[in-house]
Amino acid sequence: MSTEEFEAALSESPFFRGMEQxxxxxxxxxxxxxSFRAGEFIFHEGEDAQKFYIIQAGKVTLEVLVPDRGIxxxxxxxxGDVLGWSWLFPPHRWHFDSRAVEATRTLSIDADWLxxxxxxxxxxxxxxxxxxxxxxxxxxxxxxxxxxxxxxx
Amino acid sequence: xxxxxxxxMPRVFRVRRKIRELRDVYTLLLxxxxxxxxxxxxxxxxxxxxxxxxEVPISMSGDPGxxxxxxxxxxxxxxxxxxISALKxxxxxxxxxxxxxxxxxxxxxxxxxxxxxxxLGLAPLRPAVHQLLAQRARFGKAALxxxxxxxxDILYQRExxxxxxxxxxxxxxxxxxxxxxxxxxxxxxTTLVPRASFDPATAIAFVCGPEVMMRFSVLELEKCxxxxxxxxxxxxxxxxxxxxxxxxxQFGSAFLCKxxxxxxxxxxxxxxxxxxx
Numbered sequence: 009m010s011t012e013e014f015e016a017a018l019s020e021s022p023f024f025r026g027m028e029q030x031x032x033x034x035x036x037x038x039x040x041x042x043s044f045r046a047g048e049f050i051f052h053e054g055e056d057a058q059k060f061y062i063i064q065a066g067k068v069t070l071e072v073l074v075p076d077r078g079i080x081x082x083x084x085x086x087x088g089d090v091l092g093w094s095w096l097f098p099p100h101r102w103h104f105d106s107r108a109v110e111a112t113r114t115l116s117i118d119a120d121w122l123x124x125x126x127x128x129x130x131x132x133x134x135x136x137x138x139x140x141x142x143x144x145x146x147x148x149x150x151x152x153x154x155x156x157x158x159x160x161x
Numbered sequence: 162x163x164x165x166x167x168x169x170m171p172r173v174f175r176v177r178r179k180i181r182e183l184r185d186v187y188t189l190l191l192x193x194x195x196x197x198x199x200x201x202x203x204x205x206x207x208x209x210x211x212x213x214x215x216e217v218p219i220s221m222s223g224d225p226g227x228x229x230x231x232x233x234x235x236x237x238x239x240x241x242x243x244x245i246s247a248l249k250x251x252x253x254x255x256x257x258x259x260x261x262x263x264x265x266x267x268x269x270x271x272x273x274x275x276x277x278x279x280x281l282g283l284a285p286l287r288p289a290v291h292q293l294l295a296q297r298a299r300f301g302k303a304a305l306x307x308x309x310x311x312x313x314d315i316l317y318q319r320e321x322x323x324x325x326x327x328x329x330x331x332x333x334x335x336x337x338x339x340x341x342x343x344x345x346x347x348x349x350x351t352t353l354v355p356r357a358s359f360d361p362a363t364a365i366a367f368v369c370g371p372e373v374m375m376r377f378s379v380l381e382l383e384k385c386x387x388x389x390x391x392x393x394x395x396x397x398x399x400x401x402x403x404x405x406x407x408x409x410x411q412f413g414s415a416f417l418c419k420x421x422x423x424x425x426x427x428x429x430x431x432x433x434x435x436x437x438x
Contacts, residue, residue, distance in 0.1 A: 071341060079341025083348050086356070109344050149377075153349045154337050158371040159280035159310040161185070161238055 014039040017115060021062050023090050023139055031132050034125070039115045044068070044108035050091065051102045058100075059116040061091035066112025070104045083147070084109065093140055095119035096126075168404050171210045171255030174231060176248050182234065182316055186281065187246045188222065191231040191254060198228035199256075202263030203288035204395065204423040208403050209233060210255030211244040218400040219245075220285035220422070221259065225292055231256065234284040234316075260403045262423040264289040264367050265393060266296075273301040273359035275366040275387075277378045279308035279350050282370030283316050285395050285422075289367060290324070297329055301364075304331040304357040308350025308374070311336050312343050331358055350374065354381040361386035369395040376434055379426055389427035396421050396429065412438060 009017070014036035018024045024032055042061075044050055050061065050068060063085055070083045082104065085091050091114070094102050100119065126133035174191040182188055193199045201207075201221050210216040217239075223232025237246035248254060266274075266289060274293060278286050293303055305324065309315045315334065325332035333353045335346035346353070350370075366387055368378045375394050382392055396417050400410040405419040413432035415421060432438055 067346075069347065081339045081341060081343055081347045084335075084346045086346075150349045150352050153351065153373070153377050156373060157310070157337070158374045159308075159314060159337070161236060 009039075009041050011036050014041075014115065017064065018062070021115075022088050023062060023143070027135055031135060034132075035117060038117050038121050040117075042114045042116050044112045044114070046108055046110045046112075048108050050106040050108065050112075050114075053102055053105050055102050056100060057092060057095035057102050058119050059092070060095055060119060060122055062115045062117075063087050063089050063091060064113040064115060067109040068112055069107050069109055071107060072104050090143060093144065095122065096140065168257060168260075169402070171208070171216075171257045173253050174256045176250050176252045176254060177230065178250060179248065183314060185237045185246070186234060186316065187237065188232060188234045189245065189248065189254070190223075191233065191256070193229070193231060196229070199231045199259075200228050201225055201259040201288075203266065203292050204263040204285060205259040205261045206285075206400075206403075206422060207231075207233070207256050207258030207260070208400075209235075209241075209245060210257065211241055211248075212253065212255060214244040215241040216255070216257075217241045217245075218260075218397070218403060218418070220395070222284040222287050223291075224295075225288050226295060234281070234287075236281055257403060260418055262421055264423055265365070266292055266300075268391075269293075269365040270299050271301065273364040274303045275354075275357055275359050275364055275382070276303075276305045277350060277354070277366065277368045277370075277382075278306070279370035279374045280310065280314070281316060282374070282395070283307055286367060286369050287317065287320075294324070294327070294330065301360070302331070302358050303329070304333070304359055306350055306353040306357055307332070307334045308353075308370070309334070309336050310338070312339055312345070333357065349377070351377050351381040354378070354385060364391065366392045367394075368392060372396075379433075389430055390425050392426040393423055394426060394429070395423050 015032050018032045018035055065087050067086045069081045071079050071081045074080055172194055177192045178190040180188040203225050206218045206220040208216050209219050219233045222234040235242050235245050237243045324330055335348050339347050366382050368375050398410050398417050400418045401407045403418045405416045410417040
């Protein structure tokens, strides 16, 4: 993909919608396209969290291995959603495994560059943190409803 | 249609067939007395009476267009529902009804329809889905969002798969937790709302399931721009007489057996989530 194509994809994504054009242009300069086959891991629990992913197509899981119980999928993330915020907070390590459920295309942005940019340009940093906070709130509320186990009899 | 002058008098239906849907969930196909017919509106309920045991309110879960068989889906949780679940072909079951309000599909004509349901909540909505699909051209886009606890708890799975195969009906299913072998969605049903295709400015929404699931679903719909008077929920509380006499099912100023169970959200918003009631 060209930088212009990356910029168009980022501008259209729900996460980056409304960001200033110069900011999405900067992000587009850093973006890379990554594809994963069905069943392929994107990252493993405990690994360094080096990238921020935007899911373009497909579906990925967040899952955890529970001894004596096996793999438990805690969430699936689909096209239009973002994957991962562990890159933002120390120790910058992934907390879960993530695996492609089906063939998946992503845009990825280097986490080192993002962290430096967020610290160096507070306007950019605010726009990123605002969006990440919204994702966190949405997922936290959904998780709280999940642990309520509403269908239990 | 079988007429019954006394709404407190059960009529005797016979179990024609019993289907085990899930570990503790059964669907009974009942034959009206004298091979007659039984008509109802989608969303209504009957009082099912196991002679010598007791009576419970259960919504109809079949196709309103099939009047020669009465269909109920029951979870075996208490004395009466355990007894209902144990019935066999040919056994008798008392039926009072139909009672209550219905899913207002007539209000949805020309509009998009969003159906959000979870767990056994799909059972009271299945009649509305049958009706919607039977008259598909009357409505705009239609979407069904269904949540279950785990993949093994998905109700009417074959039917969901069949509906999903239609080109004019969006069906999304999610579970709260799943093993690694699951290839579907994991997450609460509210996470499906942003993915549903509908015009929030005019769509009608039908929501049925555990109350806390309904509260969060209503919040999510409002966030999308669906106003409360276009969101309909099915409230189930302690119903006894089913005809508005005993007051057990009172919910604020509404009697759920008469004014409900299907209610517009703007009517119940004051009491929704109130611990005291």
